[in-house]
Amino acid sequence: MPIPADGGPYAVATRKAMLRLLPLLCLAYFMSYVDRTNIALAKTHLQADVGISVAAFGLGAGLFFLTYALFEVPSNLIMYRVGPRRWIARIALSWGAVTALMMFISNDITFYIGRMALGAAEAGLYPAMMFMMTQWFAQKDRATAVGFIYLAPTLGLLLGGPLGGALMELDSLGGFHGWQWMFLIEGLITMAIGLVVLAFLPEVPADARWLSAQEAAALSEQANEGAAEAHRGHSLKGNMGQAFGRPFILLIGVIYFLNQVTMNGVTFNVPSIIESLDVSGSFLVGLLSGVTGIGGTVGVLVMPALFRRVPRESLTIGVLAAVPAAIAAVFLAVPSPAVRIVLIGLMSAIIFGTLPIFWSVAMARMSGIVAAAGLAFINTVGLTGGFVGPYLFGLAESDSGDPSSGFFIVIIASLLGGALAVPLHRALRHADRSTAADAPPRILERDPEVQP
Structure with a gap:
């Protein structure tokens, strides 16, 4: 996936945006995949510790996507009004909080509620990032930018498993099960990323301190062309x-x-x-x-x-x-x-x-x-x-x-x-x-x- 080489204000600005904007978005998207998929690591432990059957686990895992799909369009409409920076930060803070609270799962019902709340909290993250692509990149460069973003979920699956597995080894520490520590720590990490997004994510090119006025104008012009x-x-x-x-x-x-x-x-x-x-x-x-x-x-x-x-x-x-x-x-x-x-x-x-x-x-x-x-x-x-x-x-x-x-x-x-x-x-x-x-x-x- 080539990054545009230097050769004019737009090319220079695009290179900067891909190196400085996309990693922050990828970090949030990475944790979204870690938080939504590491439930798989807790599957057998939830069955042993809480009594959640394999059928109930399958239903609960899928319920995440039901509320995610239900709330995605309303979430994106609100994002359009308040701006992607604040809305992506809100999404990260809320889904991080829900992930942490899932350490208190005690039966099938609380498992279902947790997964549905997680889907509702995370809804709109991907379309919000895609909306930002339309504000930052010309059409000819959007496929490359989206390709970089898609590395986040694959790396989430690659690195999230060992991360979750290591946290699961904290079993019995402080009287908590390993899966409880996994939910708590991953949720807190996600909330911290939400604060980073709120503090450092530029909403439009004109807000980026690392772009000159000429570079920001070139990005906006090409993106809106x-x-x-x-x-x-x-x-x-x-x-x-x-x-x-x-x-x-x-x-x-x-x-x-x-x-x-x-x-x-x-x-x-x-x-x-x-x-x-x-x-x-x-x-x-x-x-x-x-x-x-x-x-x-x-x-x-x-x-x-x-x-x-x-x-x-x-x-x-x-x-x-x-x-x-x-x-x-x-x-x-x-x-x-x-x-x-x-x-x-x-x-x-x-x-x-x-x-x-x-x-x-x-x-x-x-x-x-x-x-x-x-x-x-x-x-x-x-x-x-x-x-x-x-x-x-x-x-x-x-x-x-x-x-x-x-x-x-x-x-x-x-x-x-x-x-x-x-x-x-x-x-x-x-x-x-x-x-x-x-x-x-x-x-x-x-x-x-x-x-x-």
């Missing part, structure tokens, strides 16, 4: 129809939903799967669980680069959607623990590596308010997959007694996603043809798949 044209000539009703009614948006949303069913189903159950492979010790389990983060990081870095070389949109999405089914089938057939762990990492690389391609395909055909509404719609559909995945995995394990039985869910969801690539191909061609008369020829040249 074309915004007026994007809104011109469309009624609110027409914009909403463009955002929600076009077939390719609906299809991308459904494929993304299936991707999230697989991603979150696997992520929230990796520690228990690894424990079932005769691995013992909270730190070692947490360390090996980081294989999802290793695979995800590799996928986010490698898959977009491969896509630029072979930019066949629907074919790429279809293949990447279906490959996890083959990996899951091999996983179920091979008894070797080492091979199974490697396969989990490979699956994570495919699942995470698909995400930048989803957004690239969608953003290429949307702008202005249509993009804001359409991308939010796709993200909301995907978040519901985050609810369904852990719940289905929990039901599968409850019925079979084997945490790995959820990989049958992976096979079904992945094959469905791959099959939807065929109608997606037709929908993308239709969308491009319908706008060809109004689009400059140079825009169409960027899309090799849909040349006449």
Whole structure:
């Protein structure tokens, strides 16, 4: 992911923003993934200490995404009024407080309430960061900026497991269980990051002390270029129809939903799967669980680069959607623990590596308010997959007694996603043809798949 080299006020300012703005956003996003996924490390301990069944755990893990999706749009509307700096800080402070309070989980009901409160508190974080991208970067640099931000969740999975596992080793200290210490300490860290965001995150380029007036003006000008044209000539009703009614948006949303069913189903159950492979010790389990983060990081870095070389949109999405089914089938057939762990990492690389391609395909055909509404719609559909995945995995394990039985869910969801690539191909061609008369020829040249 190249950072623009020096060569003018905008290039210099963009380089500074990527080096100084994005790390702060990534830090907040990193802790959001640590706080939402490290519940997986406490799964067996919650069962032993509190009596939470595997089915109840799956439901509670998924409830996070239900309230997250429910409150995401209202949260983003408030963010637009108060500004992203204060709102991102508020989100971090509130979800950090909820995480810390989850140390008092005592039964199924308090577990459900904690997970739902966490989802509501964290809602709006990702779209708020995406809103900042539109204020700081030109369209040509937004994909690179978003790619850097996507490193946060993969690193969260990579480093969050060992961090949580180490905190779990504090078991019995002060009369608290290890999972209680994990929730408390991670929650306090997140609240501290919220205060850092409030103190140091510049809201717009003009607020950044590390930019000259000329650099800040260049960033704002390039970021806002074309915004007026994007809104011109469309009624609110027409914009909403463009955002929600076009077939390719609906299809991308459904494929993304299936991707999230697989991603979150696997992520929230990796520690228990690894424990079932005769691995013992909270730190070692947490360390090996980081294989999802290793695979995800590799996928986010490698898959977009491969896509630029072979930019066949629907074919790429279809293949990447279906490959996890083959990996899951091999996983179920091979008894070797080492091979199974490697396969989990490979699956994570495919699942995470698909995400930048989803957004690239969608953003290429949307702008202005249509993009804001359409991308939010796709993200909301995907978040519901985050609810369904852990719940289905929990039901599968409850019925079979084997945490790995959820990989049958992976096979079904992945094959469905791959099959939807065929109608997606037709929908993308239709969308491009319908706008060809109004689009400059140079825009169409960027899309090799849909040349006449």
